[in-house]
Amino acid sequence: MNDKAFKPVIKNLYGLHQVKFLTPFEAACWAVLSQRISMKVAHNMKERITHVVGDKITIDDVEYWTFPSANQIKNLGEEKLTTILNNHRKSEYLMNVSESFANIEEDFLRYAPLEEVKNWLLNIKGIGEYSAHLELIRGLGRMDDISQKDMMLIKCAKNYYGSDVINENLNEIAEGYKDYKGYWAYYLRSDCSNKWRGQK
Structure with missing residues (x-):
């Protein structure tokens, strides 16, 4: 061209290069956490979830924490998640995201037609146009979306x-x-x- x-x-x-999240689920959670809130507060929320719900691994005597899976957050329950985040609305939305991602194959997200994936994302309460775009680009690396x-x-x-x-x-x-x-x-x-x- x-x-x-x-x-x-x-x-x-x-x-x-476009920086991407390690997993599509983590990107979707970040899209929810960072909505209409300062980056500092969103980062603090993400860090609390990671340390309370995620797994700890040790490499060369250094401890690292992994961001939790969809099932880990789903099994936690909305009440406990609200206690961690101190934000009922974001807890509700994160639970919606967790339940949806726990019941979908990643291959669908990566390889299904773009509009199908986007519509699936937009049907999750808490995911709007901006969040769906963030997920497609930074979570799935689907650079065919704007x-x-x-x-x-x-x-x-x-x-x-x-x-x-x-x-x-x-x-x-x-x-x-x-x-x-x-x-x-x-x-x-x-x-x-x-x-x-x-x-x-």
Whole structure:
């Protein structure tokens, strides 16, 4: 694809990779924990779950904690989870996520048609458009997805493709990148963020 507007972005960020979570379930939990809350508070919640519910392993005399599985959180129960998180709504949503992930094959999430997987995610109470996108990209590495409601992406695209960019023609540009349109969006946002930080 001959995308002249995007060439400087590739040059600036060549070699950049999207960081992913170790498991799809951990990514989904993070999507719930980080909704409408500071990153510091979300990290503290995640750390508490990990240390109370997860498993401890020792390598070369150093202790590490693993993020719990869907079954571990599901079997914990919502009441105990609320005690750990001190947040009833997030506990409810995490329990919904845990029950759903405990009853689905990972192969479905990784290899089923994108829209089927996205619809399955959106049917989980507590998972919205943004959370589903985070799961697809950072949990499953499905770089063929872009969020239709990503206002930052639209704002960034205007910097490179012109001020008249809206959802419809943004999707047309993205479709040119086919299975890698998620990377196209990630590179655009990253380059914009670098420029905005440089202007401060």
